Amino acid sequence: MSRPLRVAIGGVHIESSTFSPHRSGAADFEVTRGQALLDRYGWRGEPWAAGVEWVPLVHARALPGGAVEPAAYEAWKEEIVRGLAEAPVDGMLLDIHGAMSVAGRQDAEGDLIAAIRAVIGSGPLVSAAMDLHGNVSPALFDGCDLLTCYRTAPHVDVWETRERAARNLVEALRRGGRPHKALVHVPILLPGEMTSTRVEPARGLYARIPEVEARPGVIDAAIWIGFAWADEPRCRGAVVVTGTDARAAEEGARELGRAFWDARDEFAFVAPAGTMDECLDAALKDDAARPYFISDSGDNPGAGGADDVTYALERMLARPEIRDGRVRAVYASLFDPEAVAGLEGLAVGAPVRVRAGGRLDARPPGPLLLEGTLEALADDPDGGRVASVRVGGLSVFLTSRRMQYRLLESYRRLGVDVAGAGIVTVKIGYLEPELFDAAAGWMLALTPGGVDQDLHRLPYRHLERPIFPLDPGADFDPRPLTG
Incomplete structure (x- = not known):
């Protein structure tokens, strides 16, 4: 390539309870732009990042809260879209949580990636770094080429995850072509306090990721617990495997999805x-x-x-x-x-x-x-x-x-x-x-x-049913959505 790779960075990072009366407004967010945004990512000096021109857009991050006020979300979305229109890029690192709710919407991150694709088109690659308590909707999966998430709860690998998402993106751009990806939804909805990676079964489940990731043809494997406190159809467990080989990605996603489903009765609170x-x-x-x-x-x-x-x-x-x-x-x-x-x-x-x-x-x-x-x-x-x-x-x-x-x-x-x-x-x-x-x-x-924590007490109306443990008739379909 005659010029350096140009990779944009931006996103809106919050998880939102739709059962909370709180509303998350612009004042609740820490917003970074320009050099301050780039300075968040210390790995820009690593050898794999050499020769990349990083383009800062805007990043807004808040303590979890209630649904985000539409005006705040729309302003940041517009700023991201405008920045991408002004500076054509080869790829984008989408730094998000994955469980943002915006008042009046059902899939905020799906809406954000759709707006991004509308301006950059289908050519550039997009890599998303997420919290394992986020949600992977079909729209988000369709709009991203690479998706990864934390592998620990409590989260002690936040910056490691962001670096992995960026490195996977840069390596994919240098390799050429589009990664293969496979998504398996797992109809399980659990609070994070039942899924800490300090204890089984989550500890063993997440311990399987490095083995899948090390297989020939696999780039990354990720398991999302999902977010239990939003009443949206996308809220459920998910597994995404990306790779250079479609079959390897699909097999890995099916295997991890099945392991998640088979462990469903073992999840319990991490403390009495x-x-x-x-x-x-x-x-x-x-x-x-x-x-x-x-x-x-x-x-x-x-x-x-x-x-x-x-x-x-x-x-x-x-x-x-x-x-x-x-x-x-x-x-x-x-x-x-x-x-x-x-x-x-x-x-x-x-x-x-x-x-x-x-x-x-x-x-x-x-x-x-x-x-x-x-x-x-x-x-x-x-x-x-x-x-x-x-x-x-x-x-x-x-x-x-x-x-x-x-x-x-x-x-x-x-x-x-x-x-x-x-x-x-x-x-x-x-x-x-x-x-x-x-x-x-x-x-x-x-x-x-x-x-x-007692999900049976929450008044879900939009959740996709049946789902474990709310519905005894929930069942697992291992067939992956591919791309």
Whole structure:
């Protein structure tokens, strides 16, 4: 080729619960363009990337939330399309999550790839890097030439996945021709908290990927768990294998799809699970290991919850051991910028009386009155202005931005060392690495919210049925969709 390869980079990265009343607007996203966008990808200096001209478009990324406001999505889509029209490319790295919902649409990523193809045509190759909790719709599969996703949950291979997607793309462009690809949908819908790669069967299932990927004629193999908290037809498990040999890709996809389906009855929660009261009963036993973590999983902002359901907090405050200070506990957290603003100007140690939570997702018990003392005020890079209100033995964290308390430094900003706490309730699903290592005991509370772990309680209307475990008649069709 007489000129360097030109590869564009862009995308919109968010997972969205359609069961959450929250709406994700432009202000919720971190948006990068130009050199700042290119600087995200350290592998541009690797030997395989030499001689490639990388063309930054726009990348928007947000904490999981509710459906994206249409105006925000349309603006970023138009910016991507406009950039591609102005700078013809040989390929594109589509850096997305794969479970974005846009209010009024059923397949946001399918719509995005269709808009991209409308301007670049069928010639350039497109490689998508995704979260394994994304969805692969027929439209997304049709519009992309290469698709890959994370192979770990919790996700410790995010940047490795993006590099793999980019490297596969560059190598395919240099090789010439189009990769063969095969998609097998697996009619399974499970919460991520049942599919952690720390434990079986997901650990063994994902361990099969390198062997398939190493076969002659195979470029990449990927398994998507799918996203359980969106009511859309595309939400289900998927396997995609790409390669230089069509038969090898199809056989690999069928094999991994069958392995996923055959393991369906083995999936279970990654920790003992129960109601919030059952979790508290276990945590308050005299012989309970401390710190004892409880996942307030139904309102997990890391999966799209509104982050202000007060159910778990109300159950904690109902326990006399916590109210009177015999047990040191932490609740992280409630999103309530109004409550945080009301604490500004107060001295640490001042008495406070503040109503918090239940403003976005008003499930019972709704806003709670917290009467105690101001323990700390701080600035957090994720949560904005944050506060801790002490009620008896319980520190209640309040934030001005939705955030997930997954890093120990975030607790320390509010003066809390979790090692000294008896109970830590956190709005999360499976524990992220730092919390997992800190926890001496752990249970998953099946609490209400926009990302309720009990999928039978969610009012699905658009999901493609039958699907396991919601429908006893679900069955697996191993025939792949090819391209």
